[in-house]
Amino acid sequence: xxxxxxxxxxxxxxxxxxxxxxxxxxxxxxxxxxxxxxxxxxxxxxxxxxxxxxxxxxxxxxxxxxxxxxxxxxxxxxxxxxxxxxxxxxxxxxxxxxxxxxxxxxxxxxxxxxxxxxxxxxxxxxxxxxxxxxxxxxxxxxxxxxxxxxxxxxxxxxxxxxxxxxxxxxxxxxxxxxxxxxxxxxxxxxxxxxxxxxxxxxxxxxxxxxxxxxxxxxxxxxxxxxxxxxxxxxxxxxxxxxxxxxxxxxxxxxxxxxxxxxxxxxxxxxxxxxxxxxxxxxxxxxxx
Amino acid sequence: xxxxxxxxxxxxxxxxxxxxxxxxxxxxxxxxxxxxxxxxxxxxxxxxxxxxxxxxxxxxxxxxxxxxxxxxxxxxxxxxxxxxxxxxxxxxxxxxxxxxxxxxxxxxxxxxxxxxxxxxxxxxxxxxxxxxxxxxxxxxxxxxxxxxxxxxxxxxxxxxxxxxxxxxxxxxxxxxxxxxxxxxxxxxxxxxxxxxxxxxxxxxxxxxxxxxxxxxxxxxxxxxxxxxxxxxxxxxxxxxxxxxxxxxxxxxxxxxxxxxxxxxxxxxxxxxxxxxxxxxxxxxxxxxxxxxxxxxxxxxxxxxxxxxxxxxxxxxxxxxxxxxxxxxxxxxxxxxxxxxxxxxxxxxxxxxxxxxxxxxxxxxxxxxxxxxxxxxxxxxxxxxxxxxxxxxxxxxxxxxxxxxxxxxxxxxxxxxxxxxxxxxxxxxxxxxxxxxxxxxxxxxxxxxxxxxxxxxxxxxxxxxxxxxxxxxxxxxxxxxxxxxxxxxxxxxxxxxxxxxxxxxxxxxxxxxxxxxxxxxxxxxxxxxxxxxxxxxxxxxxxxxxxxxxxxxxxxxxxxxxxxxxxxxxxxxxxxxxx
Numbered sequence: 001x002x003x004x005x006x007x008x009x010x011x012x013x014x015x016x017x018x019x020x021x022x023x024x025x026x027x028x029x030x031x032x033x034x035x036x037x038x039x040x041x042x043x044x045x046x047x048x049x050x051x052x053x054x055x056x057x058x059x060x061x062x063x064x065x066x067x068x069x070x071x072x073x074x075x076x077x078x079x080x081x082x083x084x085x086x087x088x089x090x091x092x093x094x095x096x097x098x099x100x101x102x103x104x105x106x107x108x109x110x111x112x113x114x115x116x117x118x119x120x121x122x123x124x125x126x127x128x129x130x131x132x133x134x135x136x137x138x139x140x141x142x143x144x145x146x147x148x149x150x151x152x153x154x155x156x157x158x159x160x161x162x163x164x165x166x167x168x169x170x171x172x173x174x175x176x177x178x179x180x181x182x183x184x185x186x187x188x189x190x191x192x193x194x195x196x197x198x199x200x201x202x203x204x205x206x207x208x209x210x211x212x213x214x215x216x217x218x219x220x221x222x223x224x225x226x227x228x229x230x231x232x233x234x235x236x237x238x239x240x241x242x243x244x245x246x247x248x249x250x251x252x253x254x255x256x257x258x259x260x261x262x263x264x265x266x267x268x269x270x271x272x273x274x275x276x277x278x279x280x281x282x283x284x285x286x287x288x
Numbered sequence: 289x290x291x292x293x294x295x296x297x298x299x300x301x302x303x304x305x306x307x308x309x310x311x312x313x314x315x316x317x318x319x320x321x322x323x324x325x326x327x328x329x330x331x332x333x334x335x336x337x338x339x340x341x342x343x344x345x346x347x348x349x350x351x352x353x354x355x356x357x358x359x360x361x362x363x364x365x366x367x368x369x370x371x372x373x374x375x376x377x378x379x380x381x382x383x384x385x386x387x388x389x390x391x392x393x394x395x396x397x398x399x400x401x402x403x404x405x406x407x408x409x410x411x412x413x414x415x416x417x418x419x420x421x422x423x424x425x426x427x428x429x430x431x432x433x434x435x436x437x438x439x440x441x442x443x444x445x446x447x448x449x450x451x452x453x454x455x456x457x458x459x460x461x462x463x464x465x466x467x468x469x470x471x472x473x474x475x476x477x478x479x480x481x482x483x484x485x486x487x488x489x490x491x492x493x494x495x496x497x498x499x500x501x502x503x504x505x506x507x508x509x510x511x512x513x514x515x516x517x518x519x520x521x522x523x524x525x526x527x528x529x530x531x532x533x534x535x536x537x538x539x540x541x542x543x544x545x546x547x548x549x550x551x552x553x554x555x556x557x558x559x560x561x562x563x564x565x566x567x568x569x570x571x572x573x574x575x576x577x578x579x580x581x582x583x584x585x586x587x588x589x590x591x592x593x594x595x596x597x598x599x600x601x602x603x604x605x606x607x608x609x610x611x612x613x614x615x616x617x618x619x620x621x622x623x624x625x626x627x628x629x630x631x632x633x634x635x636x637x638x639x640x641x642x643x644x645x646x647x648x649x650x651x652x653x654x655x656x657x658x659x660x661x662x663x664x665x666x667x668x669x670x671x672x673x674x675x676x677x678x679x680x681x682x683x684x685x686x687x688x689x690x691x692x693x694x695x696x697x698x699x700x701x702x703x704x705x706x707x708x709x710x711x712x713x714x715x716x717x718x719x720x721x722x723x724x725x726x727x728x729x730x731x732x733x734x735x736x737x738x739x740x741x742x743x744x745x746x747x748x749x750x751x752x753x754x755x756x757x758x759x760x761x762x763x764x765x766x767x768x769x770x771x772x773x774x775x776x777x778x779x780x781x782x783x784x785x786x787x788x789x790x791x792x793x794x795x796x797x798x799x800x801x802x803x804x805x806x807x808x809x810x811x812x813x814x815x816x817x818x819x820x821x822x823x824x825x826x827x828x829x830x831x832x833x834x835x836x837x838x839x840x841x842x843x844x845x846x847x848x849x850x851x852x853x854x855x856x857x858x859x860x861x862x863x864x865x866x
Contacts, residue, residue, distance in 0.1 A: 009688050011726065043707045045548070056715050056726065059688055061707035063551060064717035065544065066574050072508075072541040076548025076556070077707065079506055079534065084552070084708050105537040262527020269553040269706060271530050273503030273672045280667050283497060283525070287487040287662075288317070 004033040007042075009059040020171035020197030021051050021118050027174055028058060028087060028116070031181035037085055045074040047090030047099065050125045051118035051197070054089050068099030071106040074113050081267040082112075082257055085185060092119040092133040096152055100132070106190055107161040112255040114184040114191045118171075120199035121151070121206045128202035138205060155236050155247055158192050159229060164250040165191035166232070168243060170211050171198065180246060189255040196244075218245030227251070289479045291346045294353035295424060298339035298370055299362030301330060308360070308417040309340030311442065312424055315434045316344055317488040317661060320481035324349045324775070325659040326852065331513065331597045337365050344428075346481050350625060350660070350775025354856040357476060358427060359396075360420050362403070364388060371396070379476070381423050381465070383416065399423075399468050406460050415457040422461025427469065429477035432462055487662040491655040491772075494626045494662070495585055496521035498633025499557050501670045504583070505531035506556040508545035510538055510564060513597050514653045515587040518559040539564035543571035543584065551580050551716065553677075553706035555637050559585035562604050563594065569612045572646050574718045576616025579694065579702070579741065581640035583633070585649045587656040588771075590850050599850030600653045602771055603823035605831070608648050609800045615738070617645040617700075617745045620800040624755060624774040626662045628797065629655065634670055635751070642675035643744045644701060650799060652822065654772035654852045676703045682711035690714045690724035696736050700743030745801050753798035754806040757781070763792040765862060766814035768807075770796045770828055772852065773820050779855035784862055791862075796828070802835040817842045818862055824848040 007029035015021050032042050042060035046052040048067035055062030061084075065073045074088035088106075095103050095117045106115065122140065123129040129142035133154065137146040158166045165187040169177040177195060184191030196211050216239050218224050224245075225231055232248040257263055264271060275283075295312070299305045306327070313323050324343040330336040343353045355375040361367045361382040367390060374380070374396045382388035384400035401423050407415035418439075425432060435458050443450045466473060489497075496518045499507070505526065509519040523533045531554075536542040542558040549556040560568065565586045575582045588604045590596025608620050619639055623629040632649055640647040682705065685691065693714040695702040702723075705712030715725035720737060722728040757778070765784070769777050774795050781791045794810050796803065811817055811832070819829035819842060826844040833839045845861040847853055 038710070040708060040710045040713055043552075056717065059713065061713055062715045062717075063548070063578075064715070064719065065547075066570050066718055069540060069544040069571065072536065072545040073548035073551075075534075076506075076508065076545035076550075077552045079532070079545075080549035080552035080554035080556070081706075081708055101537050102541055105541070109534075260532050262530065263532045264530030266530075267708075268505050268531060268549075269708070271505045271554070273505075273555065275501055275529075275670075277667050280501065280670075283500070284487060284665060287489045287493060288485045 002033050002038050004030040006039055007032050007059050011057055013057050015050060016201050018200040023171035023174050024118055024195055024197055025054055025057050027177040027181050030178045031185060034182050035185050042085050043077050044087045044089060045070050047094035049091040049094050051091040068094050071102040075106060075111045078111055078113050081269045083267045086113040088113055089116045092117060093123050093131050096132045096154055104161050107158055107163045110164055110189040110256050112189055112257060117194045118197040119194050120197050120203055122199050122203045124199045124202050153241050154194055155241050156233060159233055159248060163192055164189040164253050166248045167193045167246045170196045170215055170244055172208060214242050216243050218243050289477050291479050292344060293357040293476060294343045295358045296339055296341040296356050296370060297360040298366030301336045301338040302334035303362060304417040305338050305340060308420055309342060311438055312421050313342050314438050318434055320483040322348050322661040323488060326352050329598050337369055346479050351779055351855055352852055354854045360424055401464055407457055410457050411453050415454060418454050418457035419461035422458035423465035426462040426465035427476050432459055489626060489662055490657050490659045491626050491629045491651055492517035493521060494630040495633050498630040500525055502634035502637040503555045503672050504557050505529055506549045506554045507533040508536050508542040509558050510536055510542050512561045512564050514589055514656045515559045515561050518585060539567040543568035546582055547571060547575050547580050550582050557583040561587050561589045562591045573612035573614055573616055575646040577718055578716050579644040581644055582646045583636045583640050584646060588652040596850045600852045601822050602652050605827040608650055617741050619647040620650055622650040622770045622797055622799045624771055624795050626660050630665050638673040642673055644704060652771045676701050678703050678705045684711050692723040693725050694723045696740045700740045748801060750798045753803035755795040755797055757793040760790040760792055763814040764790040765816045765818055766792045766794060766810050767818050767820060768794050769820040776853040776855045776858050777820055780858035780862060783859045789866060802831060804835045808836045811836050811838050816865055818845055820845045820858055822847050
């Protein structure tokens with residue numbers, strides 16, 4: 001059986017020292033080993049940005065695509081080979097700005113993949129511009145007077161879009177993060193895990209200390225029930241979205257693959273590419 | 289007796305015009321006639337003039353006719369809008385209900401037939417289209433019994449009574465018309481056809497069927513005119529093969545999802561028109577640099593922007609060849625007939641996998657939506673070739689090394705492993721990369737990888753890259769076209785030949801990489817070269833000049849009013865050169 005070390009490769013990440021993404025990388029490696037995967041059974045698809053490089057830093061199959069499109073690529077991989085475990089990963093700009101259309105629709109489509117967002121509330125790779133997760137008043141190179149646009153309430157949005165698995169974590173908490181990724185991978189459907197992953201270079205507001213002071217763990221809330229969507233929504237609103245843990249899970253709804261009629265139970269990659277003469281003649285006759 | 293004629297039905301969109309043409313043409317197809325149908329429609333669901341023009345012949349026809357023999361009108365607007373197309377001696381069959389009039393009685397004869405009244409008497413005014421079908425059939429002298437099967441197929445599920453009523457409406461329409469025609473009934477009687485069963489389909493049907501036969505088992509697409517029929521067909525059929533279609537949130541998702549599925553090893557297509565292709569351009573570059581096979585269908589329509597969404601145009605050519613930033617290997621194939629569309633789709637998937645690059649199958653609205661009789665498609669010609677796809681076990685790579693997915697090879701094509709294969713792990717990225725897929729900005733590596741990718745298409749094998757009709761060693765004129773202009777050019781060619789002009793014809797099927805070797809001698813041996821295309825800037829002519837030179841003898845014949853070329857237009861424009 002593979003251990004987390006088998007999911008490490010020889011590439012040195014080009015992230016800044018102290019970047020939250022290192023923990024996310026480690027958590028994915030641990031979670032993959034914990035759920036019993038071999039490296040070749042995992043595909044990590046990532047977007048563009050600092051965090052997008054993550055698919056190259058894990059010893060597994062990796063696809064580093066175009067900005068904002070990790071999700072449709074990942075869904076295509078999963079539809080082609082349902083035996084593969086597919087993780088999509090990227091930053092908040094990738095998933096909630098340029099790729100927001102795909103995020104909403106991947107959530108409602110509910111194909112069985114895990115989406116991990118490294119949310120640092122800023123554009124890092126382009127050297128410090130505002131993101132859809134930046135708060136009002138946040139000063140960046142593109143908002144020198146402070147942002148006037150409110151931050152997206154991403155967890156609430158996921159709930160209203162029909163998400164079946166919504167979780168949030170903090171990169172400092174490797175244990176919880178690993179566990180949530182494991183649960184997301186086991187979940188039969190689309191799982192969204194938003195990870196507060198501080199940018200130590202460009203975000204001087206949402207720092208490690210800031211998160212430690214402002215985050216509330218759902219485990220500390222007595223009677224919190226992640227199967228209760230209404231409670232999830234109320235809790236998120238009460239805490240301005242700054243909670244960690246499994247926010248909501250719907251175990252009843254089937255994944256897209258299990259609902260779509262006629263879709264092969266074995267991987268489509270194993271499908272016969274030829275059509276029998278008899279079947280061909282039948283198809284042709286329909287046009288006569 | 290005549291061997292061919294042209295018939296058109298027109299009225300308000302949403303009022304059964306489509307079904308009138310559909311039922312009439314299915315019956316003619318069953319009788320063994322060759323047909324070519326073209327619809328005029330607008331981008332709205334109900335209202336607005338629509339018409340369906342169908343050419344009927346005892347031999348193969350590939351173009352809309354220059355004129356019209358019979359016009360069936362459900363409103364006065366249809367007459368006013370289409371009367372000019374009628375030939376001298378043509379007839380108008382119009383619903384008596386709107387008191388039809390014709391502008392010029394010396395040109396055509398008007399028959400007012402109470403379509404609506406006859407239908408109402410039989411039970412419902414909805415059957416007025418059946419009365420019109422019956423009347424049309426009487427003019428052509430068709431055996432009405434052919435409709436029994438057709439009506440049964442369409443209305444069978446609604447019960448025997450509905451079938452019987454509709455048949456009655458057809459008979460009543462035919463009976464009324466025969467009485468009206470009297471002795472004139474001889475005028476447009478059609479010669480009997482051979483009664484052979486042949487396929488009758490639109491280009492999009494053939495594209496979808498070709499995808500299925502070519503091994504496509506997944507499709508990701510977003511609806512758009514005139515491409516949607518491709519996804520609609522596959523939505524019905526793919527589940528029979530374990531596959532499926534996902535209607536995505538936009539064309540960017542469609543293209544990238546198809547890239548993901550192709551990367552994982554399933555032959556996957558997407559299909560769209562100009563606006564969708566514009567959105568896909570970045571993803572096409574991704575497929576190019578990651579060497580991921582993908583087949584993309586572009587059904588051209590009037591551009592730019594929303595342009596003329598339901599009209600014919602061939603103006604995406606340059607965008608398809610050069611679109612996406614940077615430089616990638618790409619193949620652009622342009623079938624000119626429905627048959628070719630079928631075979632080209634099969635071949636597109638083979639080429640995409642053999643050369644590991646995007647393949648664009650380019651059609652135009654006229655080819656995609658024009659409904660035509662198709663000679664039998666040959667099952668034995670279907671072949672699946674997957675190129676350098678690695679199957680079986682791979683040796684272990686020591687020290688967590690990666691599989692050389694982008695190994696520099698002589699032909700530029702590298703071995704391809706699919707995710708899930710043990711010992712095949714490698715990285716895939718849109719960033720320039722080394723042989724294992726790891727990002728690299730090293731200059732020597734950049735050159736090696738760029739050259740390797742572009743080298744792939746140097747020796748591309750494509751069966752019949754140019755469809756040629758070469759009768760003369762030295763021609764007065766070489767006519768060049770692509771996609772659906774083929775029929776109009778062929779007919780113009782016959783007429784020019786009759787005038788003593790020596791004409792050769794080349795219809796380019798492999799647009800990119802350009803078939804210079806095939807085209808050069810044809811251009812050299814012609815005094816003049818006329819490039820016929822549905823766009824305003826002469827895109828194909830420019831590509832021809834760029835690749836084979838001889839700019840001084842290349843002339844444009846352009847049409848960009850949204851309508852397909854008619855044979856006489858090509859004839860007249862060519863004739864003007866002499």
